[in-house]
Amino acid sequence: MKITRMVAALISVLIAGNTAVVSSAAGKVPTEAAVLSDESINSASGDVNGDGEFSIADIVSFQKWLLSAPGAELADWKAADFCEDNKLDVFDLCLMKRRYFEHDSKPRLLWSDEFDGDTLDMTKWAYELGNWKLDANGNFVTYGWGNDEREFYTDSNTTVHDGILTISARKENYTDPVQGAYEYTSARISTQHLFSTCGGRIEVRARCDSGKSLWPAIWMLPEDSVYGGWAASGEIDIMEGWGSTPDKICGTVHFGDAWPNNAYLTKDYVFADGDSTENWHTYAIEWESGEIRWYVDDVLYSTQTDWYSTNHAYPAPFDQNFYIILNLAVGGKFDGVDGIYADPSIFANGERRFEIDYVRVYDLDKSFKPTPVTSAPLEAYIESADAVLVNKDGETEITINNVGSLEYGVMGLVRGNKVRAGEKHTLSFDISSTAVRDMVLTVEDSSYTRYLDEKIALSPNKTHYSFDVEFNSDMTVDYKFQLGNIGEAASSGKHIVTIQNIKWE
Template sequence: MRHHPFRGTALAVAALTAALSWTPGSAAAAPDPVPASAAAAPDPVPASTAAVQAVTFEDTFDGAAGSAVDGSKWQIETGDNVANHERQYYTAGNANAALNGQGQLVITARRENPGNYQCWYGRCEYTSARLNTAGRFTTTYGHVEARLKVPRGQGMWPAFWMLGNDIGDIGWPASGEIDVMENVGFEPSTVHGTLHGPGYSGSGGIGAAYSLPGGRPFADAFHTFAVDWAPDAITWSVDGTVYQRRTPADLGGRQWVFNKPFFLILNLAVGGYWPGDPDGSTVFPQQLVVDHVRVTTSDSGGGGGTTGTLRGLSGKCLDVAGAATANGTPVQLHTCNGSAAQRWTVGTDGTVRALGKCLDAAAAGTADGTRVQLWDCNGTGAQRWAYNASSNDVVNLPANKCLDVLDNNPADGTPTQIWTCSGGANQKWSLVT
């Protein structure tokens, strides 16, 4: 199976989420320890009452014909792409990406060069468009789908895909890439879903192909391309038919880099190493028509997942103070004791649960030092977490901050908080099943 080398990002670093950098923890003194066996719970801290859909995204492309896409959801990339030897120049605004007035986005590839654009090979021969949600929207886990009608013809290369939001800091392929759907024109009835990461990038990506029954071309009709993404597992489907599932076991010991925020990308490339260049049989213009893009996650408090202890600083466990179940009970560090107060389920719905309730950032705070507590599961952003089994980070998604042991203090009863991710030992947690 052939897979493409890296598509150049051509992204302004300022448009990406800010890099995670060292910031010292709070200087406040740690309070007296709360015994793991204590019965009393403190007064509850109110949880957020508004459902924060931090990992939910939808664009149905409603608007007047000829309008540009919603700039609060998408940014338009411009320029060429020497990395893949693609032939097009990606233009700004609505020149090659515009709404059609029927609830659809149309990305058009044309054989033209009205702006005298210059490409890696000289004067550009084609124009097209590429959009991404960097700086607007990222997601960790969920059901990610797009309903698309792909173009046809030799040299056409439409794609719906995702890149790790830390690409501006660590580069590609360390950032990871999830290709939800790619199609190359010489395979009209086949699409590909692929993972790229360190040691399995470019033509060495891990993936599979799916073909329509009877060799029907994908360009004849709309189809829904999706991934269902959970911690340590990604499943691909076309029109609801699952055709592959990948886990860290498929990587042969190489690093799984898909338990963190990613942003979305839509583009229509022309030519390149994988699809080959257009030829005399290719008819222009060609269009990638997008009916909708949608990301959904479960808001239930019981979303399945993996259960175990979360072991952190000095080998101690994440613990619900006093094994109490009252809303607002502090979540702390304590010597591991095998109790239910230390049994956490890292859910496929983005929750982290114990004693039937959810790990919660108090009052939906996103500032450094916001205390972490137990609260009724309510689907809010305060309860949306991403556990990265490779880096051992537990990240609150709306804040983009790490679960942190106050003042790097290993004493029993030390509270936890969210704090800017620093890579310190007081922010590292291992899920031990």
């Protein structure tokens, strides 16, 4: 005997009955039980109304939907499938209520690597090679990854065997035709452009050999530096270890403004007597909006909330997507001899190893989405001029005291925009200047070939501009707001140029 959806739902609400009432992927099924699409992937987050969080409002919405209340809809039916059976019924409602009222915070696995097989999964990880820190166009910024590190990172210093990823640091001569000669090699891998997350529980089980000048790290950087250069857009260090003192590790966040005006918060975790990073431990953070917590083997040892990003609203910068990095550095500022050098004696018995059992990323009940960025931040380039560039939420302000002698002597720019042959991109923005003057807007490749070259008259009246740019080959381009010595700008005196709503689409 079939029972109608209305009756079944009423029973479920009043007496927690067990009559199935389900939805198809195409919509509601008023009387017949139906299996949801085989293509569905259960999320069971509880956020059925799509507002970014699981609350009592979601329970009410789901309950009304089961009762066929007029206008009741689910923005995401997958979020209600707590039974993970591709159908919605009273059991899902019961589990939803239990999770909410009993605070069942069992997280949902979003991404993981268990390091099965015998090679590194290149759909999840990419090698970061060399010793030099480069910009988005591959240009030299500094050596030693900005830390005076001594190693050269290769794609030959990792192995995967018996479910374990091993990153090996070795004392061996290595010569690169561009970056020169090195005495040590190691490996650094990341999920950049492959996986990133905003919030959640990031958990890594690992161990590492000890020895002065070894620097194992599990950490995160922003997928897009929307608040400016390091560390204005943030860095999260889940675990950093001193090879010379393996009885402790630390967890840290870097933030504030671009170097050297950056800041950080950190705290150490000290292992029990006889224990150290040489043994297997689980290192984790739980990252919510406005709070990051650090754990070792599920023991909470640090909570940080008091960070900032200059000229941006809290909880910036930790309100964007970050990717994961695993590496074993040799030498450098963290644990190097004299803050620089490697200790060759630690390699007397061969390579030193950083071993990782797994990396897992879980959703949390208090998940949150990246804060929308309404205007791309600009990087300052000042040469033979006097100017200051400040990025704020929604705009960039450039105060020019002296334009200097060069057309490009004052610039706000965004580097490293990847484009493909046949693509058309649109650069749009609103702009004003306290002085009447000209600006040159360009889109250029690394050889300074211009694909857009526009001279624009600025005034105190805010004006909107939009330009389409087409490309005939794959390349990386920069777009530049050039505000140096152009036209009669040298006679303008001190003035402020404000650029808002910068978008590259």
